[in-house]
Amino acid sequence: xxxxxxxxxxxxxxxxxxxxxxxxCEILRAAxxxxxxxxxxxxxxxxxxxxxxxxxxxxxxxxxxxxxFRLRRKDGTAVxxxxxxxxxxxxxxxxxxxxxxxxxxxxxx
Numbered sequence: 001x002x003x004x005x006x007x008x009x010x011x012x013x014x015x016x017x018x019x020x021x022x023x024x025c026e027i028l029r030a031a032x033x034x035x036x037x038x039x040x041x042x043x044x045x046x047x048x049x050x051x052x053x054x055x056x057x058x059x060x061x062x063x064x065x066x067x068x069f070r071l072r073r074k075d076g077t078a079v080x081x082x083x084x085x086x087x088x089x090x091x092x093x094x095x096x097x098x099x100x101x102x103x104x105x106x107x108x109x
Contacts, residue, residue, distance in 0.1 A: 007081075007102040010088075011040045013095055015056055027081065027102055030074040043071050045078070059087045060095045068105055080105035 007024025011017055020028075020035040028035070028043055035043075044052045048070060055067060066084045073079055085100045 005103065009035075009040070009100045009102060010097060011100070012097040013060075015040045018097065024102060027079060027104065028071065028073050029077075034074060043073070045070065045072050055085070056098070059085050059098045062087050 005023055007027045008019070008021040009017065009024045010019040016037060016039055017035040020030075020032050022032075025032055025035065030043075041049060041052060052069070055069070058065075064084075064086055066082060068080060068082050070078050070080050081102045082105050083100055083102055085098045087095060088097045088099055090096050
């Protein structure tokens, strides 16, 4: 169950944004038009890209574990979020993307 402040971010198998809820846009301080069709890694700091790629690959393998991560807002500031990423598969069982629920973290790690 999600809280009204939870952001929903759906990305495809190439890590490009398919959907971002209003709450997700608020978390990133971006408009949906700034996100749709664009790489989700655009909202990751350069020094965090390797870590983000490892998390993406773990989701591809089916890992449903939640995690905390630092994202980069459109204005360049950092925001820490708690993420529940659920892998999506088609009827053939092939990975097609991730549905993520994002909540502002209570405190930074």
